[in-house]
Amino acid sequence: MNPEQPAQRPPSEGGRPVGRRVFLGTLGLGALGVVAAPTVQRGMEAVLGTVSGKDPTGLTGLLPNGGGFRYYSVAASVPYKGPVNYRLSVDGLVDHPRAYTLAELRALPRTRLVRDVQCVTGWRVPDTPFEGVRLAHLLDLAGVRTTARAIRFTCFDGTYSESLTLDQARRRDVLVALRMQDKDIGHDHGGPVRLYVGPMYFYKSAKWLSGITVTDRVEPGYWEKLGYDVDAWVGRSNGRTDEPTS
Structure with a gap:
């Protein structure tokens, strides 16, 4: 990844984007949640839930959730879509x-x-x-x-x-x-x-x-x-151009 952060582009219609520096700055909290006891995780969720509601960057969540995944969003809100309107x-x-x-x-x-x-x-x-x-x-x-x-x-x-x-x-x-x-x-x-x-x-x-x-x-x-790589091959991005076999 490029250590230089390009200028933040203007917010789009659907929500305010979050900058890369702010996003990466929260990763320590996300990683802590993975190894913390359930009581600590619940405390983190309460704190970060309050913060995310006021976060002007648009980082609406960065917490462990089902199956080991984390919830990431770069918009302040995301509408729900289903069979009727998708x-x-x-x-x-x-x-x-x-x-x-x-x-x-x-x-x-x-x-x-x-x-x-x-x-x-x-x-x-x-x-x-x-x-x-x-x-x-x-x-x-x-x-x-x-x-x-x-x-x-x-x-x-x-x-x-x-x-x-x-x-x-x-x-x-x-x-x-x-x-x-x-x-x-x-x-x-x-x-x-x-x-x-x-x-x-x-x-x-x-x-x-x-x-x-x-x-x-x-x-x-x-x-x-x-600043992230356009070609994001797992284990081979950030400068390497050798492509995995299909």
């Missing part, structure tokens, strides 16, 4: 743009993967099942044009974004995920639909996914504009 748009350099309902996504062929989840900040959740539609399948249905080179992902928190090259997006271990840990993905885990990029650090697996836009070049995502 839509995933696929557009940009495609011949057949469309918006999928949750029911339509659930009706498509699914792939199930069991992989370790690795956060760039150090925590890991081993052997985590993910199930969803291969991103490559959605791209094939859309009819990607020959000028396409990359994908931009947007989220309904109104703030977060991510990117992949077209080759990365077509990997077998990149899913538009509908289930995690053998249950439908809940709101805190980025549901009802999130991205899952198996071989990369978890910040690439954008939560609350709402848009897949095919583009002619890579556009760095939220954390990448704040």
Whole structure:
């Protein structure tokens, strides 16, 4: 990761972004929660819950939660979406743009993967099942044009974004995920639909996914504009360019 922090970009419509320095500064508290006794954790949750409600940076949570995960958000609030109002748009350099309902996504062929989840900040959740539609399948249905080179992902928190090259997006271990840990993905885990990029650090697996836009070049995502690697291969990012096998 680049030790220099670029200038913070202006807040987006859906919430105020949190800067990288503030985010990393809270990690000690998050790590403490992992090893603390339950009584201490409850005390931390009470304190941080009060702080997060007043936090102008938009860091709405950084605490251990179900299954060893932590809840991260870079927006002050995230709306809930469900079967009635959720839509995933696929557009940009495609011949057949469309918006999928949750029911339509659930009706498509699914792939199930069991992989370790690795956060760039150090925590890991081993052997985590993910199930969803291969991103490559959605791209094939859309009819990607020959000028396409990359994908931009947007989220309904109104703030977060991510990117992949077209080759990365077509990997077998990149899913538009509908289930995690053998249950439908809940709101805190980025549901009802999130991205899952198996071989990369978890910040690439954008939560609350709402848009897949095919583009002619890579556009760095939220954390990448704040110093993180665009190519975030687990154990091989931060300067290394050797790509794992697919």
